[in-house]
Amino acid sequence: MANRGYFCLVLHAHLPFVRHPEHEKFLEENWLFEAITETYLPLLQTLGRWQLEGLRVPLTLTLTPTLCAMLRDPLLQDRYTRHLEALVELAGKEILRTQWEPSFRELSELYRRRLLELRDLYMSFGRDVVGAFGRLQDLDQIEILTSAATHAILPLLAEHPPSLRGQILVARDEYRRCFGRDPRGIWLPECAYVEAVEPVLREAGLHWFVVDSHGLLNAHPRPRYGLFAPLLTPNGLAVFGRDRDSAKQVWSRQEGYPGDPRYRDFYRDIGFDLDLDYVRSYLAAPDQRGFTGFKYFRITGPTGGKEPYQRALAMRAAEEHAGQFLAARLAQIQHLAGLFDRPPLVVSAYDAELFGHWWYEGPEFLDFFVRKIHCEQQVFALTTPEEYLRQQPTHQVAKPSASSWGEEGYWRVWLNEKNHWIYPHLRVAQERMTELARRFTAPEPPIERALKQAARELLLAQASDWPFILRTGTSPDYARRRVTDHLLRFTSLYEQLIQDRLDLPWLAEVESRDNLFSDVDYGYWR
Amino acid sequence: MKRNKARSGTRTKAAAPSAPSSPTTKRQVPKRQSSHPAQKPAVRIPPLLLEGDEPTSDAGPVQASPGLAPPATALPESYGTGRLFLAVRDPHCLYAHWDLSLEQQRDYNALSADRHLIVRLHRDQPATKPLHEIHVHPESRYWFVHVERAGASYAAELGYYSAQGQWHSLACSDPVTTPPDSPSEDKTLHFARIGLEILELRPPALASGDQEGGSGQSPARGSQVGMPVAEELALPPESPTRRFEPAARITALIVPDRVGWIPPLGLGAPSLPPITTLPSLLAPGPEAQPPDLQTGRTEPSATPIPFGTPAQEEMLAQLLAQVRAQPLGISSPTVSSPPGGLPPAPQEFWLAVNADLIIYGATDAKAVLTLAGQPVELRPDGTFSCRFSLPDGNFGLDVVAISAEGLVCQAALQFSRQTDYQEAAPAAAQEPALRLPGG
Numbered sequence: 001m002a003n004r005g006y007f008c009l010v011l012h013a014h015l016p017f018v019r020h021p022e023h024e025k026f027l028e029e030n031w032l033f034e035a036i037t038e039t040y041l042p043l044l045q046t047l048g049r050w051q052l053e054g055l056r057v058p059l060t061l062t063l064t065p066t067l068c069a070m071l072r073d074p075l076l077q078d079r080y081t082r083h084l085e086a087l088v089e090l091a092g093k094e095i096l097r098t099q100w101e102p103s104f105r106e107l108s109e110l111y112r113r114r115l116l117e118l119r120d121l122y123m124s125f126g127r128d129v130v131g132a133f134g135r136l137q138d139l140d141q142i143e144i145l146t147s148a149a150t151h152a153i154l155p156l157l158a159e160h161p162p163s164l165r166g167q168i169l170v171a172r173d174e175y176r177r178c179f180g181r182d183p184r185g186i187w188l189p190e191c192a193y194v195e196a197v198e199p200v201l202r203e204a205g206l207h208w209f210v211v212d213s214h215g216l217l218n219a220h221p222r223p224r225y226g227l228f229a230p231l232l233t234p235n236g237l238a239v240f241g242r243d244r245d246s247a248k249q250v251w252s253r254q255e256g257y258p259g260d261p262r263y264r265d266f267y268r269d270i271g272f273d274l275d276l277d278y279v280r281s282y283l284a285a286p287d288q289r290g291f292t293g294f295k296y297f298r299i300t301g302p303t304g305g306k307e308p309y310q311r312a313l314a315m316r317a318a319e320e321h322a323g324q325f326l327a328a329r330l331a332q333i334q335h336l337a338g339l340f341d342r343p344p345l346v347v348s349a350y351d352a353e354l355f356g357h358w359w360y361e362g363p364e365f366l367d368f369f370v371r372k373i374h375c376e377q378q379v380f381a382l383t384t385p386e387e388y389l390r391q392q393p394t395h396q397v398a399k400p401s402a403s404s405w406g407e408e409g410y411w412r413v414w415l416n417e418k419n420h421w422i423y424p425h426l427r428v429a430q431e432r433m434t435e436l437a438r439r440f441t442a443p444e445p446p447i448e449r450a451l452k453q454a455a456r457e458l459l460l461a462q463a464s465d466w467p468f469i470l471r472t473g474t475s476p477d478y479a480r481r482r483v484t485d486h487l488l489r490f491t492s493l494y495e496q497l498i499q500d501r502l503d504l505p506w507l508a509e510v511e512s513r514d515n516l517f518s519d520v521d522y523g524y525w526r
Numbered sequence: 527m528k529r530n531k532a533r534s535g536t537r538t539k540a541a542a543p544s545a546p547s548s549p550t551t552k553r554q555v556p557k558r559q560s561s562h563p564a565q566k567p568a569v570r571i572p573p574l575l576l577e578g579d580e581p582t583s584d585a586g587p588v589q590a591s592p593g594l595a596p597p598a599t600a601l602p603e604s605y606g607t608g609r610l611f612l613a614v615r616d617p618h619c620l621y622a623h624w625d626l627s628l629e630q631q632r633d634y635n636a637l638s639a640d641r642h643l644i645v646r647l648h649r650d651q652p653a654t655k656p657l658h659e660i661h662v663h664p665e666s667r668y669w670f671v672h673v674e675r676a677g678a679s680y681a682a683e684l685g686y687y688s689a690q691g692q693w694h695s696l697a698c699s700d701p702v703t704t705p706p707d708s709p710s711e712d713k714t715l716h717f718a719r720i721g722l723e724i725l726e727l728r729p730p731a732l733a734s735g736d737q738e739g740g741s742g743q744s745p746a747r748g749s750q751v752g753m754p755v756a757e758e759l760a761l762p763p764e765s766p767t768r769r770f771e772p773a774a775r776i777t778a779l780i781v782p783d784r785v786g787w788i789p790p791l792g793l794g795a796p797s798l799p800p801i802t803t804l805p806s807l808l809a810p811g812p813e814a815q816p817p818d819l820q821t822g823r824t825e826p827s828a829t830p831i832p833f834g835t836p837a838q839e840e841m842l843a844q845l846l847a848q849v850r851a852q853p854l855g856i857s858s859p860t861v862s863s864p865p866g867g868l869p870p871a872p873q874e875f876w877l878a879v880n881a882d883l884i885i886y887g888a889t890d891a892k893a894v895l896t897l898a899g900q901p902v903e904l905r906p907d908g909t910f911s912c913r914f915s916l917p918d919g920n921f922g923l924d925v926v927a928i929s930a931e932g933l934v935c936q937a938a939l940q941f942s943r944q945t946d947y948q949e950a951a952p953a954a955a956q957e958p959a960l961r962l963p964g965g
Contacts, residue, residue: 093912093913095900096897096898096900096913096914097882097912097913097914097915098915099898099900099914099915099921099923100914100915100916100917100919100921101915101917104915155614156613159700159702217709217846218705218706218707218708218709218710219710220712221710221712221713221714221715221716222709222710222712222713224715224842232718232720236720273880274880274882275880275882278882278913304876339842389720393719393720393721394717394718394719394720395717395718395719396715396716396717397716397717397718398710401705401706402614402705408616409616410614410616410617410705411614411615411616412615412616412619415613415615416615417670420621420623423611423613423621423623424604424605424611424623424667424668425601427611428605428607484601487601488598488599488600491598
């Protein structure tokens, strides 16, 4: 029986570039370490299992250039290895400590087994997480997307086309370096789209991208198939719309699966619960309580009292939710198929870190869902946007609407009272970068190094993460300092280049710190 | 008033004399021309209220990282370029910023009859009659401007009125266009086909000459657990980059054919508008029908409800209306954000009392030690230290040391704990508030 429709799962993995060799330990580096342990390695484990079992699961995954740079960085690899070893050690201590609390003891043993498995997996591919995902792409198991170089909100750079070129073309180059091929699709950071990005996407050889649902629904002319078929833009790019129903089921704060009382509570962690002297050496910052990943309670309910986490109960919940999710997709796709003259496509996109990090049972939910798709229905098949386009190349032509998947659907999260001060500085820096690129066309090696570093500093200052954090208030001092530091370093490089007075020892120090994109082409800013 | 009559455009003024704020709290309410701000005592705004989350101009809270001291330690307050920048925030909000130094701002304020600057908002171009005039605070360098119409072009102009009522323009922004906030009324249908050859799977190629990443100890590709060995694949040399054709050719050739959104009544059968091949994508030619996804056949899929009938159109319209009725964006604040965060702060007074036991001691450094049957690693000097959570109840703990020669020393410990909470304090109250993942 032919499939009546298609389902495309898109996971977007991103972290800002956080690397501080000047400190022995750095709190915000833990963002990466937590994501590796809780999301990237479990995802690789799950994908590897599907591969071994012969389950074809076309999955679309973004690995942003900053995330790839960190995952491939030897210093961060060393630090993560130490972090993982420390967690294994802590697990051993926890098994002893919970001797008289059987439910916690069982969990600490589970954590230890899990950590040892992940450590074996990590070491088995030489700590090269990016390479491991790349091999799955080589085997046609997943499709890896690129994103903007430092996850900048592209519509907020649209008035300066060289900045758009810098973000997209540097990302394309990094993708080639990481995966040995050209990227086909791009995840626009935060799904933030304006038409001005399209010429650069074309220049980069990209074929398709995803917008949030209203980006497609408000397209001009009106899209006949709503969200459930891609559009082709007049510039020749394919654009897919994020489905709201499936997103809401998983992601909604009020109704989403991760809030089920049987799932593990994210916030209740021994890093906050236990004696500071005991957990201190396992914390990212020794004098500041934080997460260790050892969590013994389930969400339980809306009150303060928490009950011990029961793994079996949580697994039943994950299976139930996977079943509900499948039933909802079956109903959705069957209904759509009855209306359309072509198989409908449902594109369901999430932050990858939702699965495993925020929602501990997320990888198991995915596993149950995929197995149910294969075993319990024949209505729809999994696909990737690329695969779908290959099979269904004819689509309506329309211009998508400017939009993002952020709060309220546009750029409010990244441009508001708390973070607007960034943009005037960026604007000046961007124009200065273009001035430098035009001025130095065939520079000597030291000048070329300074130009490349200026490009890196500008890219880092443009990251969407800093205004996001300033808005949410999670680490505002750090975000403010990062923007300021990168802009100051850029300005210093600009002045040194203009005045022909390079401070080479200082340049070397900056290069050693902000060391991503080693081959960045500053000519993109001309 | 004569002077006011000399002014062009509609004048509006911010409703509240406070620091610049979002359009939800500061709408430009049209005000009668008779109230002139220069004739009123200036409202003094506490500097604290004018502070956003931006860094101060001195070194203050924004310090450079240790060990790396750039020549400056703080960003300048402005660059004095005198330019006006306008950006879109959403369909109904623009962000205007003007780059004036403190001195420039002071000088212009002194020249202004209002003692502050004015931002004019124009449709399309500054040459047009302004839609609004926004009187900004003397210290302001930015404003979030509310606009009524989505999907429209706007431009901003910065200036002031002289004492003679003459408008002096200081800077004009480039025009910007707000996104639409509703579906297009244009229901034209035009189809095109993406070229199949550009979507062919290109075989993977190994990255060449890339020594930057990795730890330097990577094993052969594909040796990890659960991952097939990559060397089993035939890996041809790196494929060339494909590029699109120049944009000018494409836009010229895809002028859509105008066809109705809803096919004429009574057609019943599927009716697709003409298909054009997007020239950039080099497709071999138009097809009569799009191919079926699964089979690749070109016949249309069988559909229970004939496509294009009024019933089908109505169902489709209802479906899309349901989709559109949902809120925009993602409800979780964790969109693509770094993980981490802090647990929610306790909301009520509370008490948590827990007890851990620390069992420590020493034995021969070569001995094997177990506590409660679990092996414990000895330090090089033979000492050990272990921690046990002690909940309420009675517990026993056996400590056994076995020397390298097989001699055994052991100890049996007994512990008891009883906790009586005097009030309704929970036994484990560190987490008083539930927060959903991502919430």
